Amino acid sequence: MAASRYRRFLRLCEEWPVENSRQQRDLGLVLRQRVAQAFREGENTPVRGGRAAGRARGAARRWL
Numbered sequence: 001m002a003a004s005r006y007r008r009f010l011r012l013c014e015e016w017p018v019e020n021s022r023q024q025r026d027l028g029l030v031l032r033q034r035v036a037q038a039f040r041e042g043e044n045t046p047v048r049g050g051r052a053a054g055r056a057r058g059a060a061r062r063w064l
Helices: 002-015 020-025 027-038 050-063
Strands: none
């Protein structure tokens, strides 16, 4: 289950456009940093709060 969540977040990060003109306030950059922090071990990271993670991914997806 953690592996599929990790892959979904990675896909979201790939789809998120890079904002070169706003490097200090780039939402995509913050998203990538938070995903890297949350999934330090990649697919092997134990996931807690699965519903919260799903809601966060859904909310970020709606921003696209």
